[in-house]
Amino acid sequence: MTLRDGLVTHPSVTQRYGHMVETGRIAHDPAQEKIATALDRLIADISDKRLARKSSALGWLFAKRNKTREPVRGLYVHGGVGRGKTMLMDLFHELVPVEHKRRAHFNDFMADVHDRIGQHRAALKAGETQETDPIPPVAAALAKEAWVLCFDEFTVTDIADAMILSRLFSALFDQGVVLVATSNVAPDDLYRDGLNRGLFLPFVGILKQHTRILELDIDTDYRMRKLNRIPVYMTPDDASAKKQMDEAWETVVDGRPVEPAALTVKGRTVPVPQASGSAARFSFSDLCEKPLGARDYLAIAGAFDTIFIDHVPTMDLRRRNEAKRFILLIDTLYDAEARLFLSAEAAPDALYTAANGTEAFEFDRTVSRLIEMQSRDWLERTDARNEEKPAPAGERTGQTG
Structure with a gap:
C-alpha cells in the first residue's frame, strides 16, 4: 500500500517480514515466513469475527454468543531460543486491528492473575462480594481489558500457576479471548516432571483445542x-x-x-x-x-x-x-x-x-x-x-x- 509522499506501509506480517528481509535487517527463512503467513491468517480470522459481530454496541466479545460460529483459534509457536519467535509475535501484536490487546511475558501475566485473585478474596472476606470462586470474575475482567493476548516465553514452572491454568483459560476462552504464545517447548512438554502434573494435564488439552500448534523448526540461532x-x-x-x-x-x-x-x-x-x-x-x-x-x-x-x-x-x-x-x-x-x-x-x-x-x-x-x-x-x-x-x-x- 503506497501513501502520498511515496511512503509505503506494510499492512501484513508477511509484508512487514519481507520488508525486513529486503532491507537486510534479517535473513530470509522459509520457516519464519510460514509462521508469518499463519499469523496473517489469524489476523484475517479476527477481522472476520469482528465484522460478524459489528452490530453489537459493545463489540463481538460481549455480544450474545452465536453457538453456530466457531471461535477463533489462536497460535502456539514453539522452537529453540533465538529462532525469531518473539520478533514475529511482536509484528502480529503491532498489526492486529484490535484496540483491546495485551502483550506480556507469561510470568508477568500470571503474577497479575494471582494479585487479582488475592484482591477478590480480600473483597469476599470484607463482605464486598458474594462470589466465592475468584476465577470467573478475574477472567471476565481480564477479557474485558484485552481479548487478544500475546504471551512471550510461555512456560510453567510454578505449582500455583499449574493448578489454576485449566480453569483460568477455560474461562478466558469462554469469554472469546484469542491467544498467541511463543515458547521454547511443545505443549506436551509444559510443566514436565512438575509436582501433581496430572492436575495440570487438562490444560494441555484446552490449549490444543483453542490454538494451532506450530513449530519454528530451524537450526539457526x-x-x-x-x-x-x-x-x-x-x-x-x-x-x-x-x-x-x-x-x-x-x-x-x-x-x-x-x-x-x-x-x-x-x-x-x-x-x-x-x-x-x-x-x-x-x-x-x-x-x-x-x-x-x-x-x-x-x-x-x-x-x-x-x-x-x-x-x-x-x-x-x-x-x-x-x-x-x-x-x-x-x-x-x-x-x-x-x-x-x-x-x-x-x-x-x-x-x-x-x-x-x-x-x-x-x-x-x-x-x-x-x-x-x-x-x-x-x-x-x-x-x-x-x-x-x-x-x-x-x-x-x-x-x-
Whole structure:
C-alpha cells in the first residue's frame, strides 16, 4: 500500500517480514515466513469475527454468543531460543486491528492473575462480594481489558500457576479471548516432571483445542549469530563503547522486559540494576565499589548466565580493594563459564597499573581470563552450556524501584 509522499506501509506480517528481509535487517527463512503467513491468517480470522459481530454496541466479545460460529483459534509457536519467535509475535501484536490487546511475558501475566485473585478474596472476606470462586470474575475482567493476548516465553514452572491454568483459560476462552504464545517447548512438554502434573494435564488439552500448534523448526540461532558479531570487550570507554554495549544488551534481551531485580544472599540483598531472563547488567561501581564478596558473586553467576559490566576503570594502588573484588568477580564468572560483556577504560593488560603487590601478580590471571573470555571457543562453549542450563535454584526477586 503506497501513501502520498511515496511512503509505503506494510499492512501484513508477511509484508512487514519481507520488508525486513529486503532491507537486510534479517535473513530470509522459509520457516519464519510460514509462521508469518499463519499469523496473517489469524489476523484475517479476527477481522472476520469482528465484522460478524459489528452490530453489537459493545463489540463481538460481549455480544450474545452465536453457538453456530466457531471461535477463533489462536497460535502456539514453539522452537529453540533465538529462532525469531518473539520478533514475529511482536509484528502480529503491532498489526492486529484490535484496540483491546495485551502483550506480556507469561510470568508477568500470571503474577497479575494471582494479585487479582488475592484482591477478590480480600473483597469476599470484607463482605464486598458474594462470589466465592475468584476465577470467573478475574477472567471476565481480564477479557474485558484485552481479548487478544500475546504471551512471550510461555512456560510453567510454578505449582500455583499449574493448578489454576485449566480453569483460568477455560474461562478466558469462554469469554472469546484469542491467544498467541511463543515458547521454547511443545505443549506436551509444559510443566514436565512438575509436582501433581496430572492436575495440570487438562490444560494441555484446552490449549490444543483453542490454538494451532506450530513449530519454528530451524537450526539457526539468529540471536546468537548476530550476537557473535558484536565485540564483548569494548575499549576505550567512550560513546562508541556505550553504543556497542547497548546494542549487545538489546540483542541478548531480545524484546523481553527489563526491570530491576534483587538476589538474597544469607539474608542480605544484592541489587541487580537491570535484569531480563538470564541476563543482568551492572556497572563496575555496582559490583566492585560496594562491600560484595565471594558469596555475592557466586549468587550472581548462579542466577544469570550473561553478565554486562559497564565502565571498568583503570586501577592502581589507590584502588586496591576494587581491584581485589574485580579479580574475584572475574574468577567467579570464569569458573561459571558466564558470557561477559564489558566496557573498560583500557585493554585487559593495562587495567591494573601498579607494578608491585599481590594484586599486580593476581591480575595477570585476570588479564588471561578476560582475553580467553573474548575468544570464539569461549563464546561457542558458553552458548552450548547456556542452552542446556537448568533454571537457577537460588532466591531471586523482582523489585520496582
